[in-house]
Amino acid sequence: MQSAETKKTKMRATCKKCVWLILVFGFLLALVHIWSPGNSSRVDIRPKEWSPINTNLNGKLQKAVNDFQDIPYHIKEDAACRLARNTCVCVADKKTVNLPFSNLLWPQAWAHDISMAFLESHPDPKGVKQRRAKEYQSFQRRSYDPTDVLVVAEAQSPLQYPTQGVKVRPLKTIIIPGLGLKEEKQSNHSVHLTATLGTFDVAATVDRVYVTGVGEKQMTVWSPVLSALNRQLQFVTYTNTVFHPRTADTIQFATTGHSAFFTIKVGHGTMPTLYNFGSQKEYNISALVTIATKTFLRYDKLNDLINSIRQYYPTVTIVIADDNQHPQPVTGPYIEHYIMPFGKGWFAGRNLAVSQVTTKYVLWADDDFIFTANTKLEMMVDILEKTTLDMVGGAVREVTGYTATFRHTMSVEEGGEEGDCLHIRQGYHHVIDGFPNCVVADAVINFFMGRTDKLQQVGFNPRLARQGHLEFFVDALGSLHIGSCSDIIVSHASKIKLPWTKSDQQKAYDKFRYTQSNSDDNLHNEIYYFKNRFKCMTSN
């Protein structure tokens, strides 16, 4: 048996060997590094909005805009007033008629000055304004997309080139399609190519054509024979040399006296999220859909919801997020019950529940809803499968018989330095072909089904603890395609109850959910003002 002492000495010896090996290896690595040809692998990946080529492009655009200044013009009022002016102001609709019920007949938009509401009560309004401006700047730099740059193919240019649609994977090579030169016969026909994030080469050579700058960011191709040059241009390749998962390179393509620009998109493709749910002829709701809900102080309501779901969908999974102070067990087959810290809140619960869903679709239901024969989840799946919608809302029937769909449209109007304006209106954009009871909108009721991955991408801001519904749809603007169907109906358990018939639990719930304090108001204002950079919200 070895003594502890000899073991230690042995270990020390092995360690010394290790260190020695590491040192030798490191030295070799360093040598390789020093000797490697000039091409250092360090790249600048700071967000960029401007490159020398952009300046050049901008100059050309200026010229195009400034041409023909001396020719008079006439403004066409009805068309011109539809142009976005990007200088929104915070004003409510003016009252036009003053009749009884005129508010109901001609609903008017109100306006809420978010800037004022938030900054007025803020101890450091100047500081918070500056921070928001700074964050916005860096957001703009990060989200800058070179393919958004306006590129004009000039008239009468002898150059032929692709204006859009050329793509290359990061650090890979492609043939640039469509390059050509059409000009009068001369002794020397030549073109120049310039790139920023890659290099040029030719995939084949053509006799009597001369190429300089192969493997570099600038390449010149010339020939005394135009047809030979054009043949050669069919073999020009582009290799991306600076890794970026999603960007674009602006290429300058020039000949004597003319130059043109086009972009090559650089990036990985969008990774798909596909769900493997078998191949039945009819939709298998249990395999496709998970029902998510959040409960707080209302186990009686929750049990009614679960029982009503089980009547129609006995094996669909139900995910419950629960932030009660004294959680009670909720058991049964196909039920997942997640206990959260006390009072975590509304959106945190939605986040948690939706994060646990593994099916293609998730249905959101409040814990006081009741499924009926009209709650046809198959119809929601059907429209999501057959259209480009990411999310579809249903309708909620109140005890009184009134059925609500809560359809709204939203738009953001630019408003300069102070922030933008959010405009919310009741209504929708289009009726959906083939689904006469369904429309396209920007915000829907809190009974909806969506593609799980898309809802997870948008997320629910967990800071919104007690109230919040529209905030999700503001975050979803531009990323979710949303519909609303009036014929998929869930029932609402009695909401309007006379105060003296309420149970203690109901009273406690109402106190928690509906007493909105000043700090809640302020939170909403802060989120709109800072996170979304709004100065104003108008709605009707």
Ligand SMILES: *[C@@H]1O[C@H](CO)[C@@H](O)[C@H](O)[C@H]1NC(C)=O
């Ligand atoms: C043809 O033009 C190219 C580019 O301007 C130039 O590099 C090349 O030397 C010229 N060839 C002759 C023969 O003049």
Ligand SMILES: *[C@@H]1O[C@H](CO)[C@@H](O)[C@H](O)[C@H]1NC(C)=O
């Ligand atoms: C529907 O899906 C569930 C869950 O994946 C599965 O257990 C069940 O057998 C399926 N039903 C049919 C009819 O295929």
